[in-house]
Amino acid sequence: TPTGIEEFDRVLGGGLVQGGVVLIGGDPGIGKSTLLLQVLAHLSNKQNTLYVSGEESAQQIALRAKRLSLDARNLRLLPEIQLEKIQAAIAATGQDDKPDVVVIDSIQTVYSEQLTSAPGSVAQVRECAAQLTRIAKSSNITMILVGHVTKDGGLAGPRVLEHMVDAVLSFEGDRAQPFRILRAVKNR
Numbered sequence: 001t002p003t004g005i006e007e008f009d010r011v012l013g014g015g016l017v018q019g020g021v022v023l024i025g026g027d028p029g030i031g032k033s034t035l036l037l038q039v040l041a042h043l044s045n046k047q048n049t050l051y052v053s054g055e056e057s058a059q060q061i062a063l064r065a066k067r068l069s070l071d072a073r074n075l076r077l078l079p080e081i082q083l084e085k086i087q088a089a090i091a092a093t094g095q096d097d098k099p100d101v102v103v104i105d106s107i108q109t110v111y112s113e114q115l116t117s118a119p120g121s122v123a124q125v126r127e128c129a130a131q132l133t134r135i136a137k138s139s140n141i142t143m144i145l146v147g148h149v150t151k152d153g154g155l156a157g158p159r160v161l162e163h164m165v166d167a168v169l170s171f172e173g174d175r176a177q178p179f180r181i182l183r184a185v186k187n188r
Contacts, residue, residue: 001015001016001017001018001047001100001142002015003039003042004043005035005038008039011169011184011187012169012184012187013187016142016144017142018100018141018142019137019139019141020136020142020143020166021132021133021136021142021143021144021164021166021167022142022143022145022165022166022167023144023145023147023165023169024144024145024146024147024169024170025146025147025148025149025170026149026171027149028148029175030171030175030180031171031173031180032171033053033055033146035182036103036105036144037068037070038068038070040072040075040103041070041072041075043101044072044073044074044075044076045074047101048100049076049101049102049103050089050090050101051075051077051078051102051105052079052080052086052089052102052103052104052105053105054079054080054081054104054109054110055105055106056079057079058079061077062077076099081109081110081111082110082112083110083111083113083128083131083132084112086104087131087135090102090139090141098139098141100141100142101141101142101143101144102132102142103144103146104144104145104146106147107128107129107146107147108120108125108147108148110124110125110128110132111128112127112131114127115127125161129164132145133165145165162186165186166188167184167187167188168185168186168187169184170182170185
């Protein structure tokens with residue numbers, strides 16, 4: 001499914017795939033959330049979308065959409081970090097309004113009550129990503145996970161996370177410059 005953002009589609013090999021899981025990583029402030037908000041705002045006019053934000057409030061995201069002049073009226077937003085509530089929100093929708101595309105911003109903020117470790121820990125990231133991947137595959141939902149990067153430029157969290165997903169994208173650039181580079185590190 002083309003997203004309407006030509007360069008994003010090109011890196012994905014033509015667009016998003018139903019049931020596919022994409023992990024996008026990059027430095028803080030590089031524009032991952034802004035890019036994905038643009039993608040979902042465009043898709044929300046044709047598909048059911050859900051933006052799950054564990055880092056920003058609904059008001060912050062609405063202000064960004066307004067600043068970018070995005071038509072986000074049909075975009076559903078869920079400020080939440082508890083995995084079980086995210087799962088319930090996805091499951092609570094009927095078959096006709098089941099989300100086609102879900103963004104989780106970011107996987108490091110999501111935690112499961114089934115584990116005692118803190119959000120962002122290796123166990124939490126691995127388990128939450130595994131549960132969200134199962135939902136994507138079993139419900140034919142495209143899932144986009146935002147990942148933090150470490151100081152050396154690698155994706156934070158367990159290395160197994162990159163093996164769980166279908167595509168790993170790297171968003172790079174200098175925040176002081178107007179251009180960014182989006183490249184596929186993995187795309188099956």
